[in-house]
Amino acid sequence: MSRMFCFQCQEAAKNIGCTVRGVCGKTEDVSNLQDLLIFALKGLSVYALKAREAGVSAKEADRRVIEGLFATITNANFDRRYFIDAIRGAIAERESLKKALGGSMATLSDDERDAATWTFREEAQLDKKAADVGFLVERDEDIRSLKALILFGLKGMAAYTEHAEVLGFSDPKIHTFIQKALAATLSTRLSAEDLVALTLETGEYGVAAMSLLDRANTTTYGHPQITKVNIGVRKNPGILISGHDLKDLEELLEQTQGTGVDVYTHGEMLPAQYYPAFKKYDHFAGNYGSAWWKQDKEFESFNGPILMTTNCLVPPKDSYKDRVTVTGVVGFPGLKSIPAREPGKKKDFSALIAQAKTCKPPKEIETGEIVGGFAHETVFALADQVIAAIKEGHIKKFVVMAGCDGRMKSREYYTEFAEKLPKDTVILTAGCAKYRYNKLPLGTIGQIPRVLDAGQCNDSYSLALIALKLKEAFGFESINQLPIVYNIAWYEQKAVIVLLALLYLGVKNIHLGPTLPAFLSPGVTNVLVEKFGISGITDADADLKAFL
Numbered sequence: 123m124s125r126m127f128c129f130q131c132q133e134a135a136k137n138i139g140c141t142v143r144g145v146c147g148k149t150e151d152v153s154n155l156q157d158l159l160i161f162a163l164k165g166l167s168v169y170a171l172k173a174r175e176a177g178v179s180a181k182e183a184d185r186r187v188i189e190g191l192f193a194t195i196t197n198a199n200f201d202r203r204y205f206i207d208a209i210r211g212a213i214a215e216r217e218s219l220k221k222a223l224g225g226s227m228a229t230l231s232d233d234e235r236d237a238a239t240w241t242f243r244e245e246a247q248l249d250k251k252a253a254d255v256g257f258l259v260e261r262d263e264d265i266r267s268l269k270a271l272i273l274f275g276l277k278g279m280a281a282y283t284e285h286a287e288v289l290g291f292s293d294p295k296i297h298t299f300i301q302k303a304l305a306a307t308l309s310t311r312l313s314a315e316d317l318v319a320l321t322l323e324t325g326e327y328g329v330a331a332m333s334l335l336d337r338a339n340t341t342t343y344g345h346p347q348i349t350k351v352n353i354g355v356r357k358n359p360g361i362l363i364s365g366h367d368l369k370d371l372e373e374l375l376e377q378t379q380g381t382g383v384d385v386y387t388h389g390e391m392l393p394a395q396y397y398p399a400f401k402k403y404d405h406f407a408g409n410y411g412s413a414w415w416k417q418d419k420e421f422e423s424f425n426g427p428i429l430m431t432t433n434c435l436v437p438p439k440d441s442y443k444d445r446v447t448v449t450g451v452v453g454f455p456g457l458k459s460i461p462a463r464e465p466g467k468k469k470d471f472s473a474l475i476a477q478a479k480t481c482k483p484p485k486e487i488e489t490g491e492i493v494g495g496f497a498h499e500t501v502f503a504l505a506d507q508v509i510a511a512i513k514e515g516h517i518k519k520f521v522v523m524a525g526c527d528g529r530m531k532s533r534e535y536y537t538e539f540a541e542k543l544p545k546d547t548v549i550l551t552a553g554c555a556k557y558r559y560n561k562l563p564l565g566t567i568g569q570i571p572r573v574l575d576a577g578q579c580n581d582s583y584s585l586a587l588i589a590l591k592l593k594e595a596f597g598f599e600s601i602n603q604l605p606i607v608y609n610i611a612w613y614e615q616k617a618v619i620v621l622l623a624l625l626y627l628g629v630k631n632i633h634l635g636p637t638l639p640a641f642l643s644p645g646v647t648n649v650l651v652e653k654f655g656i657s658g659i660t661d662a663d664a665d666l667k668a669f670l
Contacts, residue, residue, distance in 0.1 A: 125154065127257060130277075131614050159209050171298070178223060186211055189451055192284050196433065257269075257270060272317065275325070279300060348495040353409055361427050361478050367431035381405075385405060393577035417435075509596075517546060520548050520607075521606075535636060541564075545567075548570065549574065609659065
């Protein structure tokens with residue numbers, strides 16, 4: 123058994139798993155520590171659940187579980203020290219809850235005991251223990267596959283829950299479920315059928331988490347509006363903000379106001395341009411560049427400081443490493459870091475602003491505008507136009523092309539697919555997959571753009587609400603009767619929870635690419651095919667013929 127085995131993202135080596143070094147850049151020791159942190163969080167979850175039953179507060183455990191899961195998402199944190207400290211923290215909080223419950227271990231099951239009691243003194247013990255808790259310990263490949271599907275869904279759910287909680291929105295039921303599911307993956311007695319049921323329940327709570335985040339974002343910043351976003355540059359020095367965290371952006375905009383420093387979005391921060399609360403900032407200059415995987419070129423040419431707020435960090439090149447600052451769960455050895463905000467206070471971005479003033483303005487890499495802001499309330503307002511266009515035959519199909527982008531050449535498929543779509547089709551998108559086609563001149567159908575961008579990956583929830591609204595408007599019994607096909611790209615674990623949420627909502631016949639997940643065993647794949655009609659992609663021409 124390899125000392126490292128990671129198969130959580132779409133770029134898993136040979137579509138099997140990374141065993142020497144992650145394609146993402148994750149090292150063997152960090153991969154092992156991430157596995158060990160998950161193991162520690164499972165043990166913490168066992169006692170957090172017991173605390174809840176006994177009426178003992180588990181808020182600190184809730185925070186540690188959410189942040190720990192989020193930090194292990196692909197391209198979030200590459201820092202060995204972060205994970206060692208997180209493991210220590212999880213164990214310390216587990217012991218604190220144990221003490222509050224009287225210190226008894228009598229109610230632990232045999233499956234729970236190791237995770238709920240394991241500790242360490244020397245860091246040298248960590249690598250040895252990691253070999254005992256990784257995925258390959260489970261020999262039944264279907265059970266391993268289902269547990270992986272659940273865990274990776276929980277990672278995505280944790281990310282969305284954390285974003286909502288930063289804005290003051292929380293749901294104790296989501297925390298309880300995440301801990302219940304984590305603890306359940308310790309069991310050696312659950313059958314494949316039990317785990318399939320838990321997988322669908324994970325999708326149910328994924329919907330709840332995305333709904334919570336949607337409410338948090340729109341209550342705080344207003345409902346997204348149709349917006350033309352500048353993709354050129356100005357003459358002022360700038361700060362580039364990437365990731366997903368809107369609270370970090372808000373505080374950065376407040377602190378840069380009147381300083382002569384502009385703020386640009388990158389990657390999954392583009393949809394922040396659509397929120398009305400940010401439109402008052404005249405130094406909110408536009409969007410720079412495209413998807414996460416082009417950072418090595420786009421961060422280089424930006425010239426100014428870059429703030430990474432969440433996952434999607436590519437290991438930085440030395441040529442611009444001194445301009446990258448991380449915050450939240452993001453980590454990389456040698457990068458500057460802004461600590462978490464203290465209660466009642468804001469993060470301090472003064473060092474970034476001072477650095478920006480010493481830098482040249484961004485180098486222009488493109489010009490023009492892109493249009494977005496088609497979240498559920500915006501599309502609901504256009505419902506009469508959309509329904510009329512469908513009834514009159516101007517719109518024949520909607521194609522959901524949400525999800526993630528990635529660096530593999532095979533992802534050129536999505537650009538070709540979008541270009542070859544008939545002119546009576548409309549693309550519904552969310553997530554960074556849109557960068558494969560959101561700058562193409564695809565035109566409009568009447569006043570309706572042929573690419574409707576709902577926002578970030580979590581805003582795939584908007585696409586589900588839009589579909590449900592159309593189902594209601596046409597009086598259909600099933601969402602699958604709509605003229606909608608699903609051709610979704612995936613990369614990391616937030617896409618996994620979006621997929622599980624769609625399955626829970628009853629969406630069938632989803633096409634997933636550019637490859638099916640490496641963590642799906644043949645047996646589990648067969649279940650997804652037979653029960654939900656999940657399938658992969660082939661080539662653009664063949665798929666267009668099949669879909670349309």
